[in-house]
Amino acid sequence: MKMENFKWEKDADGIVTISWDMPGRSMNVLSVSAIREIGQWVEGITKDASVKGVVLTSGKAAFGAGADLSEMEGNAAATSDANVDPSQRLKRMYDGVMQLHGLVRTIEKAGKPIVAAINGTVLGGCFEITLGCHYRIAADNPKTQIGCPEAKVGVMPGGGGTQRMPRLMGAQNALPLLLEGKTLDPQGALKANLIHKVVPEASLISEAKRWIKDNPKPAQPWDDKALRMPGGGPYDKASSFVFTMGNAMLRKQSYGNYPAQLGIMKAVYEGIQVPIDAALRIEARYFVDVLSRPESKAMVRSLFLSMQELAKGARRPKGVAESKVKKLGVLGAGVMGAGIAYVSALAGIEVVLLDRDQPTADKGKDYSLKVLDKDISRGRATEQKKTDVLYRIHPTADYAQLAGCDLVVEAVYEDKGIKAEVTKKVDAVIPKSTVFASNTSTLPILGLSEAFSRPESFIGIHFFSPVERMGLVEIIVSKKTNDEALARAIDFVGQIKKTPIVVNDKRGFYTSRCFGTYTGEGLRMWGEGIHPALIENAGRMAGMPMGPLEVLDSVGNDTPIKIMRAYRKDHDIAEPDEGETLMAWLVEQNGRLGRKSSKGFYDYDERGKRLRLWPELVAKRNDWNTEVDVEELKKRILYIQALETARCFEEDVVTDPRDADVGSILGWGFAPYSGGTLSFIDSIGTAKFVKECEKLAKAHGDRFKPNKLLKEMAKNNETFYGRFKAASAA
Numbered sequence: 001m002k003m004e005n006f007k008w009e010k011d012a013d014g015i016v017t018i019s020w021d022m023p024g025r026s027m028n029v030l031s032v033s034a035i036r037e038i039g040q041w042v043e044g045i046t047k048d049a050s051v052k053g054v055v056l057t058s059g060k061a062a063f064g065a066g067a068d069l070s071e072m073e074g075n076a077a078a079t080s081d082a083n084v085d086p087s088q089r090l091k092r093m094y095d096g097v098m099q100l101h102g103l104v105r106t107i108e109k110a111g112k113p114i115v116a117a118i119n120g121t122v123l124g125g126c127f128e129i130t131l132g133c134h135y136r137i138a139a140d141n142p143k144t145q146i147g148c149p150e151a152k153v154g155v156m157p158g159g160g161g162t163q164r165m166p167r168l169m170g171a172q173n174a175l176p177l178l179l180e181g182k183t184l185d186p187q188g189a190l191k192a193n194l195i196h197k198v199v200p201e202a203s204l205i206s207e208a209k210r211w212i213k214d215n216p217k218p219a220q221p222w223d224d225k226a227l228r229m230p231g232g233g234p235y236d237k238a239s240s241f242v243f244t245m246g247n248a249m250l251r252k253q254s255y256g257n258y259p260a261q262l263g264i265m266k267a268v269y270e271g272i273q274v275p276i277d278a279a280l281r282i283e284a285r286y287f288v289d290v291l292s293r294p295e296s297k298a299m300v301r302s303l304f305l306s307m308q309e310l311a312k313g314a315r316r317p318k319g320v321a322e323s324k325v326k327k328l329g330v331l332g333a334g335v336m337g338a339g340i341a342y343v344s345a346l347a348g349i350e351v352v353l354l355d356r357d358q359p360t361a362d363k364g365k366d367y368s369l370k371v372l373d374k375d376i377s378r379g380r381a382t383e384q385k386k387t388d389v390l391y392r393i394h395p396t397a398d399y400a401q402l403a404g405c406d407l408v409v410e411a412v413y414e415d416k417g418i419k420a421e422v423t424k425k426v427d428a429v430i431p432k433s434t435v436f437a438s439n440t441s442t443l444p445i446l447g448l449s450e451a452f453s454r455p456e457s458f459i460g461i462h463f464f465s466p467v468e469r470m471g472l473v474e475i476i477v478s479k480k481t482n483d484e485a486l487a488r489a490i491d492f493v494g495q496i497k498k499t500p501i502v503v504n505d506k507r508g509f510y511t512s513r514c515f516g517t518y519t520g521e522g523l524r525m526w527g528e529g530i531h532p533a534l535i536e537n538a539g540r541m542a543g544m545p546m547g548p549l550e551v552l553d554s555v556g557n558d559t560p561i562k563i564m565r566a567y568r569k570d571h572d573i574a575e576p577d578e579g580e581t582l583m584a585w586l587v588e589q590n591g592r593l594g595r596k597s598s599k600g601f602y603d604y605d606e607r608g609k610r611l612r613l614w615p616e617l618v619a620k621r622n623d624w625n626t627e628v629d630v631e632e633l634k635k636r637i638l639y640i641q642a643l644e645t646a647r648c649f650e651e652d653v654v655t656d657p658r659d660a661d662v663g664s665i666l667g668w669g670f671a672p673y674s675g676g677t678l679s680f681i682d683s684i685g686t687a688k689f690v691k692e693c694e695k696l697a698k699a700h701g702d703r704f705k706p707n708k709l710l711k712e713m714a715k716n717n718e719t720f721y722g723r724f725k726a727a728s729a730a
Helices: 032-047 069-078 088-106 125-133 159-169 171-180 186-191 201-214 242-253 257-272 276-291 294-311 335-346 358-377 383-391 416-427 445-451 485-494 513-526 534-539 550-554 558-570 578-587 615-619 630-650 657-668 677-684 686-700 708-715
Strands: 006-010 017-018 053-058 114-118 135-139 197-199 327-332 350-354 393-396 407-411 437-438 456-462 472-477 500-505 600-605 611-612
Touching: 006 032, 006 686, 017 032, 017 201, 017 445, 032 088, 053 201, 088 125, 088 276, 088 657, 114 125, 125 159, 135 186, 135 201, 159 171, 159 257, 186 197, 197 201, 197 358, 201 335, 242 257, 257 276, 257 294, 276 294, 294 500, 294 657, 294 677, 327 335, 327 600, 335 350, 335 358, 335 393, 335 456, 335 630, 350 358, 358 393, 383 393, 393 611, 407 416, 407 485, 416 437, 416 445, 437 485, 437 630, 445 456, 456 485, 456 615, 472 485, 472 657, 485 500, 500 657, 513 550, 513 558, 513 578, 513 630, 513 657, 534 550, 534 611, 534 615, 534 630, 550 558, 558 578, 558 708, 611 615, 630 657, 630 677, 630 686, 630 708, 677 686, 686 708
Parallel strands: 017 053, 053 114, 114 135, 135 197, 327 350, 327 407, 350 393, 407 437, 437 456, 472 500
Antiparallel strands: 006 017, 456 472, 600 611
C-alpha cells in the first residue's frame, strides 16, 4: 500500500505494523492528508483477510502533536468568508469533523485488534486516534506527555476526546484534564485508565503483537450496552455534584470569557447521557461552534502559530550565522540576575554571576539552589540535575572572570549612572566579539549604549520575573544595534527555551509601556472613588490574571513610584497625580512594598499567598462611588492597553503584529481569550474601536483619544493583520 505519511509492514503472523512518519516534519500531526491515508489503511486491513491485527506506532521520537492547527486556522478563517452562506460554511466544517469521527469508529469496528504502541508524546487529535484503538501501550518514559491540551489554545477536542475520556475515567476525573488542557506521563495515564500498559520501549512492539494474538475479537467498552459510566452520569446521586460544582468553578475561573471550556463542559454533560454515536455528533456541533468564534481563531493564531513562529526565529535577521552562547556573564545577583543565571545554567551554559562582593554573588547562586530543591521535592528534578546546574554557575566579584564571555547581560539597579559604571568595567575585560545586553525594562538602549565602546553590539534583552516561570523575552534594538547582535540575542533566547519578541528603542519599550496603562487605569479608578475590590474584580472579569492593584504588589510598589517620578521629570510635570500620591503613601509612609514584603495593597501570609485587601486601604476614604457600570470598567481596562499598543505600532516601537499579541499575553497577561491586544482591536473592528475610544475620551480623558493610525485604518476598514501582513513575515 503506497502512502506518504504511513509505512506498512506485515510480518509472518499477519500482523501489520503501521508507522506514522510524516515527511519534512519533526512531529506527526493530524492533517487532511494524514486523515485521508488513515482511511486508506483502515480500509486495507478490513478487506484483507490475511491481516490478523495492526500495531499503530510512530517512526519519530514522538507519536503525534495533535491536529494541524495551521489547517484548522484556515478552516476557521473560511467561516468568515462573506461570499459563502454562513449555514453552508458551518455545515462543511461539521461534515469534516464527522468524517473524522466516522474514521475512528471504523477503527473501533474493524473486527480485528488494533493496538496503539505509543513510543513518545501523543497529544490532541493524535491521542484521540489512539483512543479509537482497542489497546494502548506506552513506552516507559517520564518525559512523554499524553492528553488533550486543546483548551490551552482556545479550541476543544474534536476527535472524540470529550466522549471517550469520560467513558474511560469518569466525568469527574476527565473534566479537569479537558478543561485545563492538562497532560499526563505514561504512569499517570495508566493510573487514570487512559492507557492499558506501560512497558520498556524495547518491548513496545513485541508486547503489542502479543496482545493482538491473545485478543483476536476485541470491542470497545462504549459499544457494550451494559456499560455503566465510571463514577455515574450527571443525574446519579453520587456524581450529580460534578457538573453543578464544575459549572460554578468554571464561571469563577474564566468569567465566561473562554468558549472552548464552556463547549467542553456542555459536550461532556450532554454526551455521556446518550450512546457513543449520538455523543460524537454532540461533540462535533460544539467543536464547530467553538472553532467559528473569534476568540478561538485569535487564540489559535497567537498562542500556537505565532508563538511557534517566533520561537523558531521568525524575527531573526537572514544571512547571519547561527550561534550558541557557551559562556555567559550576568551582572547583578539580585532576583532578576539570579533567575537569568539559573535558566542559562539549566540550558547547559557556563555562567559567571557577578556582584559587588562575594557574599552577594553567592546569595545569587543560592537562588538556583532553592529553585532546584523545590523542584526535587515535587519530583521535577533530580540530585544529579541540581549538581550539574550549580556546577555551571560561578559567583564572583571579579570583573576579570568575564573574559571569554560570548554574551554579557547586565541586570543591575535601574539607574542609568550605575549601569554606565558597570558597563565600562565590563567593556575593559571582554573580547571585541562579545555582545553586551541590558535587562532594563524602561531606560532607552541607545542612551545606555553610550557607556560601551561598540554600540552596534549593544542590545536590550528584557526578562520578566520570575525568570524561570515566564516564557517571554523582549529584545530591544537601538538605532545603532546591528543585525549580528540581534541574531545572537535571538539565538540565546531560543537556547534557553523562551519566546523572543523584537521591538525598537523608546522609553518603556513595548511591554512595560503598555503594562503600565493597566495599573495606571486601576489607580485612576481609585482616584475616582471606585472601591478597590471592584477595581480588582473588574480586572479579572475582563480577563486579566490579576487585578491591577495585585499586579502592582507582585511587581513591587517601590518600582512604579520610581518610574512615575522619572516620567514626570522627563516631561517637566511638577505635581504628582492621585495615583502617585497613593503609591507614595503606601510605600513611604507605611512600608508596604508588595508581595516581597508580605504587605502592599493586600496582606499576604509568610508563603506569599494573598489573604485580603489591606483594611486601612479600604478605610482611607468613606466616599466610595456606588454608581458604577462594571462593563464600562472592563472596557476601560482592555481598551487603554490595546490603544497604547496601537500607538506603539504608529511610533514604530512594534512592527510585527505577532510580537504585539504574543508579547501582550506572555509579557503582562493581557486577556488571553482575545488573542492579544491587536487581535482584540481586529476582532472588534477598527471603526467600532475608534468610536468607543472617542466615547471613553469624552467621559474619562484624553488618554483614550484614538491615534492617527487607528483613525486612518478605521476609515479604510483595515485590520492590523491585514494591513501589516507583509511586515509580519520574516
